[in-house]
Amino acid sequence: MTLGRQSKKLSLFNTLEILKKYTDENHRLTQAELLDLLKQDYDMEIDRRTIKSNLMDLIELGYEIESQETTRMIRNEKTGEVEESTIMSSFYLVRDFSKPELRLLIDSLLFSKHLPYSQCKELVTKLESLSNKYFRSNMSYISTMPEDKTNNKQIFYNIDVLDEAISKGRKVSFKYLEYGTDKEQHVKLNQEGDERVYVVSPYQMVAKEGKYYLICNYDAYDDISNYRVDRIAKIQILDAKAKPFENLKWSKGQRLNLAEYMKNHVYMYASDDSTVCFRIIKSMISDVIDMFGKDVQFYDETEDSVCVRVNVNESAMIQFAQSYAPDVEILEPLSLREEVKKKLREGYRVYE
Structure with missing residues (x-):
């Protein structure tokens, strides 16, 4: 023919x-x-x-x-x-992605908490199309995706705007959402009862524990803040230039080292970093390395416990110590130790 x-x-x-x-x-x-x-x-x-x-x-x-x-x-x-x-x-x-690679990408979407359900399912379908019909027939568990994902439908628009602002070195303004007792998201209000407008210098977007965060500087202060991208609403790029990261007090004149920042901010809290020493039971060594990375230093090892030294965000360390007490005991700095003791006492009083 x-x-x-x-x-x-x-x-x-x-x-x-x-x-x-x-x-x-x-x-x-x-x-x-x-x-x-x-x-x-x-x-x-x-x-x-x-x-x-x-x-x-x-x-x-x-x-x-x-x-x-x-x-x-x-x-x-x-x-x-x-x-x-x-x-x-x-x-x-021959495929660009192997089946295990596609499943890893799809699972990352399924267990993320920063994407609306409908958009997550749409992305999963697009990823499935990169394989063949046999792959799709084995992915029936997609129907089990949780329905209670974020309701902010404009997350991709937020990402697009933030990406442009970061590349151009410009500030952005936005309003921020929080849940009420009606289980609906509402714009956060200021002390006067008006919708609060945030003006920030954006530096980077990161995914952490199934949530998507914006690392930025809130204009009124000289430190670092983290905001959930899925809770940002009515975002706008401003004409004003972003404040250089190296000018912030925490930066020590250096540009943002994302790997170091993420290692120190295990819970994405914004507060000072400190060198913290704490004692753990030895069965927690794997948990500590998972949480803080391999840069931790171990010392004073006994049969049952070992001491750890790490540079970490103070608020994150307080949360870690509270969550794993009594298996974690902060030794230094003393101010942080006292803060954890105070919070544990307050928690105990609630249950007395």
């Missing part, structure tokens, strides 16, 4: 779509099966020469198509001599 130029392009496109839909390393197609699927899915009939040409063209265009090569001895119709010939069969399209 001789195809016209447009029909040739269409058969090439349809061949690619079939490879995307039906193949992977465990599901391969012969040329005969490709021909059958072209007829079944697209009502298109072509011959073996055309399907082979399509496959070679796709490989030449940069698509990674694997096949099984078989060597056969066949007789040359012109010369009558028996010659060696390589036959290609069992074709499949």
